[in-house]
Amino acid sequence: MADQNPHLPRAHQSLSARLLVLTVAFVMLAELSIYTPSVARFRKSYLEERITRAQLATLAIESMPEQAADTEMGRILLKNTDSYAIALKQADRRILIAGGEMPPRVDAEYDLRMESFWVWIEDAFVALAQRENRILRVIGVSPKRPGVEIEVYMDETPLREEMYAYSGRIFQLSLVISLFTAGLVYVSLMLMMVRPMRRIMAGMESFRRAPEDETRIFQPSDRPDEIGIAQRELAVMQDELRLALRQKDRLAMLGAAVAKVNHDLRNSLATAMLIGDRLAASDDPDVQRLVPRMFRAMDRAVTLCSQTLDYASATMPTLTLKPMQLAEIVRMAGETLNQEVPGAADAASFELTNEVPDSVRVMADPAQMLRVFENLGRNAREAGASSVRVAARHQDGVLVVEVIDDGPGMPEQATEHLFQPFAGSARDGGTGLGLVIAREVLHAHGGDIELASTGPEGTTFRLRLKAA
Missing domain, CATH: 1.10.287 (Helix Hairpins)
Known part of the structure; x- marks a missing residue:
């Protein structure tokens, strides 16, 4: 017997909890799709800012002679811009701020004029994945003087630390947004879906106890x-x-x-x-x-x-299924019908023609399947048919059996209430149970029966059975 006091699912197994987790996961996934281009843009902006600062540093010494580029003022400018060296190139002039030392060996070079959106995304994640400092050579154009090219030699570690800090801020903001959104979704679903569903569950349980x-x-x-x-x-x-x-x-x-x-x-x-x-x-x-x-x-x-x-x-009696020749079952049904009223005029004039090939076999209970053909033949004889013909064929993997009589056909009232007990009889005083019982037996065998046609020329019932 089923439990009469079913418990609600545990908190972590409830529908609302699963929706809460899914909402958080989906919002974080959406934020990740936003974070990817954002962190790439942050890195690009950082490098562009370094180019701008380098350009401003060069303005202070542009008016000086070339020999003054390695003075103490140059070292102070490099320290303020966190750079190892700054080079300014233009058509008629070149300025190098190196602080009196040669720039270190370059590990990676980035040209802000050439790289595409997808390359920036790739470079951003490469930078985040580094565990050691790299020396970068960054090439860009002065934002104020388009014809001037600026090179900056710098450490990557400060850039990576800034990117980590930016990523942390994005993660915290995304987490707050996702939790806030998930909370709103949770409350909405609780009010609109979960509580009504629990009310439905309680109503079903109450009805089950006393239907x-x-x-x-x-x-x-x-x-x-x-x-x-x-x-x-x-x-x-x-x-x-x-x-x-x-x-x-x-x-x-x-x-x-x-x-x-x-x-x-x-x-x-x-x-x-x-x-x-x-x-x-x-x-x-x-x-x-x-x-x-x-x-x-x-x-x-x-x-x-x-x-x-x-x-x-x-x-319905328990079926004892075994492979049987359908022709043998139909033959026994014909013998039974002819022996039901010995010596009667209607029995002598009634004939059941068996056209089922001997090769046709079905998996059936012989006694129950015999009832089907006896009921169909008896109904045809009582409705005024003088002969019944039974034929079978295979169609689309299903055995189709047709029971065809030459009676006067079924009245409209009988066809409207076919297979309904005490309502689908074709003659006065009949019960209509023959067809009802035949259909129940066929359903138990995994088959079915339908009225294929009826009229003055006769009636045809079509049976569908599983072949052996």
């Missing part, structure tokens, strides 16, 4: 969205299920009553059969004429009782 109780049917809200639709559909489903369960209980009680009536009626019919046997020995012509009719009426009464009892029991 017959009308007061336990879920009361939906007026929400126009998908959750509101789900709530209303749940209420409709619970109401229909409650009615179905109530009807099932009534049918169960009716089945028990029918079983008792069937037992008593069979005893009465057995007595009538004994009296009929005595009457059959009479030489009275009127008696000889009426006794066969009495036998047929009693046989129909026995069949009606048997079908009603089978349906009212609402149980």
Whole structure:
């Protein structure tokens, strides 16, 4: 038996917690896509700023003679710009600020005039991945004097430290944004989805404990969205299920009553059969004429009782499946139909033609599958058919069997309520249970049955079965 007190999922397993984590992850992923070009742009701006500072440093000594470039003033300018050397090139002049020493060996060179966006992104992550200092040679153009080229020799470590600090600020800001966004999403989902879903769960659990109780049917809200639709559909489903369960209980009680009536009626019919046997020995012509009719009426009464009892029991016997020749099952059904009313005029004129090849085999319960063809043949004979033809063929991996009679066809009322008990009979006084039982047996075998056609020229039922 299912647990009658199911617990809500743990906090880390709940839908809201998962959505919270996913929201944080997605926001951080979005921030990463923004961070990548941002850190590259930060590095480029840093280097451009160093070019600008270097250009300003050169302005202080441009008016000096060349021999004054290595003076103490030059060393002070290099210290203020955090550079090893600065070179200024123009068409008619070249200025070098080296502080009296040769620039160190260059590890990497970057030309701010040449590199593209994707190259800047790559260079930024290469710089972040370094563990040791590198000497950079940065080449750029003066922002104030486009014709002047400036070179700066500098350490990479200060740049990398600035990039780390910038990355930390971006990460902190992204984390705050993601947590704030996730909190808003969490609260919104709790109010709009999680709480309504928990209410639906509680309503389902309450209904499961007592589905017959009308007061336990879920009361939906007026929400126009998908959750509101789900709530209303749940209420409709619970109401229909409650009615179905109530009807099932009534049918169960009716089945028990029918079983008792069937037992008593069979005893009465057995007595009538004994009296009929005595009457059959009479030489009275009127008696000889009426006794066969009495036998047929009693046989129909026995069949009606048997079908009603089978349906009212609402149980399907356990199937014993085995490979069978379908032609053999159809042949046995024909023999049974011809022996049901010995000596009767309608039995003598009825014929079941078996056109099923002997090679056709099905995985079926022989006794239950025999009931299908007996019911179909019996229905055709009682509807006025003089012959029934059974044919079979393979189509798209499925065995298709057609049962074709030459009767007058089915009335419109019968076709509208086909496969409905006590409503789909083609003749007065019929129950329509033959087709209902046949379909239940076919469904148990994984097959189906449908009305292919009906009219003055006859009726055709099409069966679909799994081939062996």
